[in-house]
Amino acid sequence: MNIWVYIDNFKGIALPASWEAIGVGKTLGNVTALVFGSGVEALAKTSFEYGADEVLLADDAVLTDYRAEAFTMTLSKLAAERTPDLLLFPTTTRGRELAAMVAIDLKTGVMVDVTALEAADGKIIVTRPIYAGKLLTKETCSSKPQIVTLRGRAFPKPPQQAGKTGILTRVAAATGEFPTKVEGYTTSESGVSLTDANVIVSGGRGVSNNPALTPPAGLDEKQAEIWRAQQGFALVKDLASVLKAAVGASRAAVDAGYVPYAHQVGQTGKLVSPDVYIACGISGAIQHLAGMRSSKVIVAINKDPEAPIFKLARYGVVGDLFQIVPALTAAFKKKMGK
Amino acid sequence: MKIVVCIKQVPDSTAKVVVEQGKVVWGDAPLIINPWDEYAVEAALQQKEALGGTVTTVTIGDESTKEALKRALAMGADDAILINDPALVNMDTQATAQILAAVIRKIGGVDMAFFGRQAIDGDSGLVPAQTARLLGWPALTLTSVIKVEGDNVRVERGVEEGRQIVTAKLPAVFSITKDFGEPRYPSFMGIRKASRAEIPTLLLTGVGITAPVSVIAWPEIINPPSREVTCEFITGSSPEEIAETLANKILAEKVL
Numbered sequence: 068m069n070i071w072v073y074i075d076n077f078k079g080i081a082l083p084a085s086w087e088a089i090g091v092g093k094t095l096g097n098v099t100a101l102v103f104g105s106g107v108e109a110l111a112k113t114s115f116e117y118g119a120d121e122v123l124l125a126d127d128a129v130l131t132d133y134r135a136e137a138f139t140m141t142l143s144k145l146a147a148e149r150t151p152d153l154l155l156f157p158t159t160t161r162g163r164e165l166a167a168m169v170a171i172d173l174k175t176g177v178m179v180d181v182t183a184l185e186a187a188d189g190k191i192i193v194t195r196p197i198y199a200g201k202l203l204t205k206e207t208c209s210s211k212p213q214i215v216t217l218r219g220r221a222f223p224k225p226p227q228q229a230g231k232t233g234i235l236t237r238v239a240a241a242t243g244e245f246p247t248k249v250e251g252y253t254t255s256e257s258g259v260s261l262t263d264a265n266v267i268v269s270g271g272r273g274v275s276n277n278p279a280l281t282p283p284a285g286l287d288e289k290q291a292e293i294w295r296a297q298q299g300f301a302l303v304k305d306l307a308s309v310l311k312a313a314v315g316a317s318r319a320a321v322d323a324g325y326v327p328y329a330h331q332v333g334q335t336g337k338l339v340s341p342d343v344y345i346a347c348g349i350s351g352a353i354q355h356l357a358g359m360r361s362s363k364v365i366v367a368i369n370k371d372p373e374a375p376i377f378k379l380a381r382y383g384v385v386g387d388l389f390q391i392v393p394a395l396t397a398a399f400k401k402k403m404g405k
Numbered sequence: 406m407k408i409v410v411c412i413k414q415v416p417d418s419t420a421k422v423v424v425e426q427g428k429v430v431w432g433d434a435p436l437i438i439n440p441w442d443e444y445a446v447e448a449a450l451q452q453k454e455a456l457g458g459t460v461t462t463v464t465i466g467d468e469s470t471k472e473a474l475k476r477a478l479a480m481g482a483d484d485a486i487l488i489n490d491p492a493l494v495n496m497d498t499q500a501t502a503q504i505l506a507a508v509i510r511k512i513g514g515v516d517m518a519f520f521g522r523q524a525i526d527g528d529s530g531l532v533p534a535q536t537a538r539l540l541g542w543p544a545l546t547l548t549s550v551i552k553v554e555g556d557n558v559r560v561e562r563g564v565e566e567g568r569q570i571v572t573a574k575l576p577a578v579f580s581i582t583k584d585f586g587e588p589r590y591p592s593f594m595g596i597r598k599a600s601r602a603e604i605p606t607l608l609l610t611g612v613g614i615t616a617p618v619s620v621i622a623w624p625e626i627i628n629p630p631s632r633e634v635t636c637e638f639i640t641g642s643s644p645e646e647i648a649e650t651l652a653n654k655i656l657a658e659k660v661l
Contacts, residue, residue, distance in 0.1 A: 077566050132569070135534065135544045160564045164546055167498070167531035171538040176497050176621040179529050196629070197528055201422045202429065203627050210620040246543040247573040250559070254567040262565075266661065310661065328583045329563075334418050334525055335440050335583065342660035354418045360632065364658050366651070367636070382654055383636040384647055394648030402652055403661075 068096030068189060071123075071151040071212075073142070073166075074114055075159045077133075079107045083263060084157030084219035086117045091222050092155050093118045095186050099151070103138055103240070105131040115233040118225050122233060127240035132249035133161050135168060140241035143172035151212050153191060158216040166216050175210040180338075182221040182361075191215060199334035199357035219262050220340050261313045261332065266343045267362070268307040269315030269332055271355075273348020273369065274299025275325065277389045289324075296325035302389065303347055306396045309403065315339065315359075317349045333358035347388045351376030368392065406458030406553075409512060410449045410482065410519040411505050411536070412442040414466055414473035415526045424628050438473040441521025443480070443588035444581040448551060449519045450481045450589070456553055458516075459483045463508050465493060465501065471604050478599035479591030485602065486512075490609045492616035498527075500617040502535035507614045508607075509540060516556075520580045522547055530580075537578035545577050549584035 070092040074085040092098040099121040100114035111122040125141050142165065146154065154169070156162035158180045170177045182203075183194040191213050193206050208214070261267060275296035282291035300314075307314045315337075316330040332339055334354035344362035349355060351367070351374055359365070360379055367380035368388045377383045384391050416422055420434030438446075449460045462477040464470050465488045474485035488504060496504075509515050518540075523530030537544035549568070550561040556575045561568040563582055591599070609616055639654065641647040655661065 077564070082565065133564075134571075135537075135546070139538070160547055163530055164534045164544065167534040168538040168544065170499060170531075171502070171535050176499055176619070177529075177531055178621060179531060197626070198416075198422045198429075198526055199528060200629065202424060203629050204623045205625040205627075206621055206623050208621050246577075247545070247571050250570040250572055252567055252569055253561070260565050331583070338528075343655060343658070352419070353421065360629075363660055364655065365634075366655065377636045377638075379632055379634060380636045381634055381658075382651060383638045384651060385638060386644070386647065390644035391647060391651075394644040395652060398645075398648040398652035402656060 068152045068186065069099070070096050070153045070155060071099050071101055071146070072119065073101045073154070073156045073162060074110055075157050075162045076102075076104055076107060076110055079104060079110060081110055081113065082157055082159050082219075083224060084159060084217065086224050087219065087222045088155045088157050088217050089114065089117045089119055090225035091184065091217060093225065095153065097121075099123055101142065101145075103130050103141060111235055116227045116229060116231050118228075120233050122235050123238045124235060125238050125240045129240045129242070134245055134247050134249060135164055136247060137241055137245045138165055139168040139172065142169050144241065145238060146173055146212060152189060154212050154214045156214070156216040158218050162216055166214050170214050173212060175212060175214060176208045177214045177216065178206045178208060179216045180218045181215050182218050184215065196338070199338060199354065200360055201357055261315055261330070261337045261339050264313035264339070264341050266310045266312035266345075267315045267332070267339055267341045267359075268303050268310065268312045268345045268347065269317065269349055270300050270303040270320055270325070270347050271317035271349030272319040272323065273350075273388060274303060274320065275323070276348070279389065293324055296320070296323065299348070299389070300326060302392045302396070306345065306392055306399070309396050309399045310343075317352070317355050319352070346376050346380075347392055349376055350374040351379070406452060406456040406517065407512070407515045408449045408452055408458055408460045408517045408519065409509055409515050410442070410445050410460060410462045410477060411532075412445065412462055412464050412473055412477055412521070413439045413524045414464065414470040415439045415524055418525055424626050427626075429626060436469065436472065438476040439521055439524045441523060441525065441581070443521075444583055444585050445519040445521045446477045446480050446482060447588035448579065448581045448585050449517070452517060452551065452553065461486065461512060463488070463505065465489075465504055468606075474604055475599040475602065476591065478602050479595040480589055481595055485604045487604055487606045488609070488612065489606050490616070492609060495619060495622075496617070497619040497621035498529050498531040499535055500619045502532050502539055503614065503617040504609070504612070505532065505536045506539035507612045509536070511612045516575045518542070518576070518578045520578070522580045522582050533578055533580035540576075540578065543573040543577040545571060545573060546580040547582050548579050549582050551579065
């Protein structure tokens with residue numbers, strides 16, 4: 068089978084799910100990595116090291132910033148000429164969008180955010196979560212090429228073999244007028260990205276309930292609640308920083324204005340599957356559990372022993388998060404030599 | 406400004422969704438407008454308020470999906486269209502996008518088409534970009550800020566690294582994220598207006614297309630394997646002792 072893998076990158080830095088996609092491709096056949104951008108030749112080398120047999124490199128100023136239309140046209144033209152059997156994308160914002168639009172050009176479908184796949188007689192059968200993981204569906208595609216986007220961290224990252232090379236082919240970027248222009252970026256303040264994180268420390272409504280704190284004078288009730296929550300989230304962030312973890316939050320905490328939406332884990336937030344998920348003051352509403360249930364080791368700290376989060380947790384502490392979380396931060400600091 | 410909002414009706418996000426005898430069921434949980442689509446309706450209404458014009462909301466489904474349209478009307482949309490055709494079963498996203506693109510063409514003169522970022526049932530998030538591609542319009546997906554001047558638009562869109570600032574010319578397709586801002590609640594007057602609204606139902610012939618062919622099939626939907634975990638509760642005489650034990654247990658998992 069002739070498999071293409073799209074290497075999603077931002078300013079020449081690949082998103083790790085791209086390497087996982089090469090690993091998946093290698094289990095099925097010959098892998099051609101697609102490296103698009105400007106000044107991204109180094110990514111071709113890395114693609115070979117992660118297992119790509121060939122690289123199609125479109126290195127052009129027109130591809131400096133990701134733009135849906137320019138990238139779609141470049142990819143669709145290549146696919147129409149060279150007829151791959153299967154296109155794999157990481158399920159990143161760009162990967163998902165590109166897969167969607169290329170599928171329209173090539174008159175085929177997309178199996179999106181896939182967590183498992185198998186091949187039988189050249190046909191791919193995927194498994195993917197729907198209803199935020201409350202259910203799983205199998206899917207097949209009756210047209211060619213088959214297009215699949217792979218959920219980050221659902222597949223192992225292949226080992227990097229230093230010095231391994233392959234066949235590099237330079238290809239042309241799409242030309243013409245494109246309807247959008249990228250003016251710039253504002254960077255996120257959130258640090259480690261939730262969907263790529265090995266470890267996530269999350270806070271819920273409970274982080275605003277520290278009775279030992281007295282808010283500064285002059286705040287109204289809502290401002291005092293937010294102030295309390297910020298003190299609570301500071302503890303969550305301290306633990307996250309020791310563990311090099313991303314900071315998550317429940318929908319309740321986001322809706323109450325404690326932290327920005329970018330941190331929300333759950334059905335209407337990010338779907339995550341880190342190695343360790345530490346839930347602080349999160350009771351575990353069904354829509355939150357749906358977003359983090361595939362985490363490997365779940366740790367819950369909550370004062371309510373009946374909280375549903377404990378049903379998913381490997382380790383639980385029934386207690387006061389305002390005492391436990393700082394103590395845990397201190398314990399990890401000591402043990403991890405910081 | 407002629408504005409269209411495409412919405413979907415889905416089981417409530419708090420519903421316990423399971424497969425029973427091969428069918429997806431959600432008990433007596435209500436069907437609601439897809440929560441993401443409420444942000445799209447809000448974004449559309451704000452454009453109308455700033456620029457003038459009309460907001461038309463569209464969905465595909467059976468008669469019961471009129472409830473989702475009524476929610477959008479109650480929030481302030483001007484009119485609604487339901488596409489209900491017996492040929493429409495088990496549609497994949499590109500088939501859905503073909504119908505929505507046909508509806509938007511049929512309405513004619515549309516400047517802005519809004520979508521939620523994805524539906525909370527299928528979780529695909531493909532339809533906005535696919536509809537844009539079919540229309541040949543810019544796909545401004547995952548948008549949280551929109552500024553229109555004349556036929557120029559400037560948006561901020563969420564990507565992994567932060568926000569990308571993009572300019573384009575209208576007409577364009579937008580998908581809206583929660584960062585846009587909380588959707589409004591329907592007003593009392595809005596609810597009254599929506600309850601009396603006559604929503605036109607169109608067959609595919611009414612939008613001038615034949616049933617698109619779906620290429621994605623889902624032969625089997627299953628309940629996820631239950632997580633076999635028994636929670637080990639960590640206890641101790643002090644927070645420090647509990648933390649010490651817990652940290653050792655987590656480190657022993659060898660995943661950090």
